[in-house]
Amino acid sequence: MFDEQGKKYLDFQMFNSAANFGYQNPLHTAVVERQLHTLPCLASEFMHAERVELSSTLAKRIEERFGVKGRVHFSVGGAQAIEDALKLVANHTGTRDVFAFEGSYHGRTIAASAISSSYRYRRRFGHTGRANFIPFPYCFRCPWGKSFPSCNYHCVGQFKRLFESECHGVFDPNANQSEFRAFFLEPVLGRGGYVVPPPEYLIRLKEVLTEHGILLVVDEVQMGFFRTGKLWAIENFNVVPDILVFGKAISNGLSPLAGLWAREELIAPEVWPPGSSHATFAAHPLATAAGLATFNLIDQVDLESTVAEKSKRLREILDGLSKDFPVFGRVDVLGLAAGLEICRRGTVEPDTVLAWKISEIALSEPVCIDGSNYGLILTTGGYHNHVLMLSPSVMISLDELDLFDRLMRVFLHKSLAG
Numbered sequence: 566m567f568d569e570q571g572k573k574y575l576d577f578q579m580f581n582s583a584a585n586f587g588y589q590n591p592l593h594t595a596v597v598e599r600q601l602h603t604l605p606c607l608a609s610e611f612m613h614a615e616r617v618e619l620s621s622t623l624a625k626r627i628e629e630r631f632g633v634k635g636r637v638h639f640s641v642g643g644a645q646a647i648e649d650a651l652k653l654v655a656n657h658t659g660t661r662d663v664f665a666f667e668g669s670y671h672g673r674t675i676a677a678s679a680i681s682s683s684y685r686y687r688r689r690f691g692h693t694g695r696a697n698f699i700p701f702p703y704c705f706r707c708p709w710g711k712s713f714p715s716c717n718y719h720c721v722g723q724f725k726r727l728f729e730s731e732c733h734g735v736f737d738p739n740a741n742q743s744e745f746r747a748f749f750l751e752p753v754l755g756r757g758g759y760v761v762p763p764p765e766y767l768i769r770l771k772e773v774l775t776e777h778g779i780l781l782v783v784d785e786v787q788m789g790f791f792r793t794g795k796l797w798a799i800e801n802f803n804v805v806p807d808i809l810v811f812g813k814a815i816s817n818g819l820s821p822l823a824g825l826w827a828r829e830e831l832i833a834p835e836v837w838p839p840g841s842s843h844a845t846f847a848a849h850p851l852a853t854a855a856g857l858a859t860f861n862l863i864d865q866v867d868l869e870s871t872v873a874e875k876s877k878r879l880r881e882i883l884d885g886l887s888k889d890f891p892v893f894g895r896v897d898v899l900g901l902a903a904g905l906e907i908c909r910r911g912t913v914e915p916d917t918v919l920a921w922k923i924s925e926i927a928l929s930e931p932v933c934i935d936g937s938n939y940g941l942i943l944t945t946g947g948y949h950n951h952v953l954m955l956s957p958s959v960m961i962s963l964d965e966l967d968l969f970d971r972l973m974r975v976f977l978h979k980s981l982a983g
Contacts, residue, residue: 576942583818600854615853639824639848643786643812644672646823658746665696668757702762705895721769747780752798755787758947759904761897767802782808790814794872794900822852882970903955915949927976
């Protein structure tokens, strides 16, 4: 990116992962320009070719990966798609009471904020029924003080314990029914700090959910479309969802588009008839055309291999930075999603001030590299807003990753010097 003075910025935030495939990607630009001259807009109650083709493509790609038939329902933004998923759950189970993770973020509409763990999103507005929040498998800050792998997935055991007796507040053994009928989760925490769960956690969690008839709803809005090296982040953990919510990068950020996929038995017209949900701009022709361009790009570039190569290089860079700058308490990397937990030297105490300072200096004090002034666009998040959350374009080059290494070293030196 460039500012008005022509300074260059290497973006490691990419429109909150909405522009996974790069700004002004020529394939997306050409398709949207062509769509402007064919069918630029249409009310969402009408079908058009791009809508049908994109929904078919999504359903086929998901069936290929998970071996399950299902259908797609489009909406506009991620939060609205989460609301539609809640309606789908309520339609199937008779309740909107669900589990969600501590550290989760699912949006800021009334219902989506009710299942996002931060109270500040709903404090002034109330909510329609708050989720039952379960600790995320955050090994670096385990709430039980355990260590992985010697813990033997103690966190799963604690969740399973809820169903051992009615006295634990979520289960009626006489009816064999949980009060909370779905679990909404991000496979990798987004705003919670890009925390990657241990390898078998989601498999073991899904076993508990299946045993008690609880739907698994996977929020892929931020981590989908090869952010984690797979089309869907949940593929990294060998778990099949009942409902999958997508958004952001499906249109490469060019036009708002989101939606959900659900198993056939949950979304077939007999149980989810037309009109069950609606938005004027849902499946907008410009957005669905951009979505088709995304899949055309996926078919042209072996993203699974290229992202794996870039992920390996990013891990090497971050390991080197961690060794030379002992302020990284945790370094999680999955694909091109990385969480750098900034801590006070020699401790695990969060250093919110330093994390903010690094991101501010990187943005406001560009440095000269090879004759050009460069800044770095970063974002912070996490439980104490002390995590640098890296999400570069999946099209980033290895040379640009090396440039990131050089820039980070300068900005870290500057931040620590003060």
